[in-house]
Amino acid sequence: MEAERRRRIVVGVDDGSDSALAVRWAAAHAAAVGLPLHCVYAEFNPYTMAAGDAGIPPALDLGMSRSDTDRVLSDAMRIASEVAPSLDIRAHAEPASPATLLLGEAKMSSLLVIGNHGAGVLSDLLLGSVCGTVAARSACPVVAVRSRLTELDQLAPVVVGADGSEVSERAIEWAHKFAAWHDKPLRVLHVCRRGRGDLDQARAYTEQLLDRCAHPGVPVSTEFVDGEPAEVLAGEAENAYLLVVGARGHGVASGLLTGSVSHALLRQAPCPVAVVRKQVVLQPV
Template identity: 35%
Template sequence: MTLPLVVGADGSEASLEAVAWAAAEAVRHGVPLHVLHAAVGDHEASDVVRTAAERATAAAPAVRVSSEVVHEEAISSLVGKDRSALALVLGSRGLGGDLPGLLLGSVGLAVAARAHCPIIVVRGAAEHRDARFGSIVVGVEEGEGSDTAVEFAFREARTRHCRLVAVHAWNPRFGASPTPEVPPWYALEAHRRPPAQVLDDALRGPVERYGDTLTSRLVIDGPARQALVDAASEADLLIVGARRRQLVAGLQLGLINHALLHHAPCPVAVVPRT
């Protein structure tokens, strides 16, 4: 069975931008697009899904669109689709106006923390949403926390026929001798695994499987949040991984994930580690 791309629609302009982005993405992947609207009552619900479907077909005439209105709160309705969706797509802000500026709303943040499938928050100006840069950025962390995200990024780059930039950021002080701020085990691990080696190890398998994908490696001395935001300034999509919580359902969205969901200059995908 072909899993659809599911996009949340609430009538806001941000959600319609997400619908348009998701429609183009669905066509790229050859999958259907399912528009989901959560409504407490029937008032204007049909208008919301009709407008969303029209925006989808305007953005990608070849897209196969279905729609659904569910009578429950938005977070539960979206998370309830996570096991039957290729990914969940959300706008950067909803009608609730949770926070000022360009910050992600509370619904989007809650869905990103609870879903089992990749979550894509559509952010940024039109040039970032319309795939004009021909580049995807993926964040690579120490260890195996990024393995699923890297695989996702390679598949996305192949589908889009674009360049992939793998970014690993590290703090230079962690490569020095142990100090009260730097535990001995971390300093030893940094010494054994130079930053460039972290990238090489993470990319070795995917590069063999996706040999036709143009791949660049970028090692940054500095905070990961700023490194990824800067790298994504000329990208169509930013991809990061997230570990699952051990004791409760959901994902461990750390400071980096939160910062990118709120401030990334382009659409950002959070990919749960499997």
């Protein structure tokens, strides 16, 4: 029953350019896995809703534009249908903050897709309040999509970061499935912080894990690197189709810690980033 209830892809939409990118990405993924796509829009009014609603500082909300709900949703459905004409596409809006709406939708979804507004002081605050909050608390994996500056090779891999923890096990498991869904090679990058890891032990552990979750037809390469995880993975993201990372994420604060690898990569990586929390439910497709 739980698995059936979650068999849909959800994308959060607004009137920004990253929203259109997120819809295109979500539609392509929904078509690849054969699931319906739900486009959701938060009708947020800071004058009528509680200032403490999850993830939105009131001072920032007062500067957000009011979008026409029907236009935003119809544009999202049109963009999705252009990507996948036969896709089952639905749309709805709710009176809530973006973070609150998306976290609620995540409880009924197999994947949540959102736009990533990139770098800068203002977007750092917005990222911490919406994208970071959702990634840290979501009940399903989250993909943050941003525009790329370079064209991507068709053989661009799915890259997943590993560190030998239970958190990275979940990330590797999901990344393996994603690579199979999209017919992409998988690149597993096991990063040990400088001087703080046993690469031989890490190699044995990661290879055993890959044997357990292998998907036929998915080429897999592994590399074991001594370095800073965020720095190494951000470099790999330059040529990645998708970067997958794990996160512990036990609450709002987890998404706001600037030192966390997943949060740093949401800010820095030039490709879409998937965050798979230890606590999420992974759905078979």
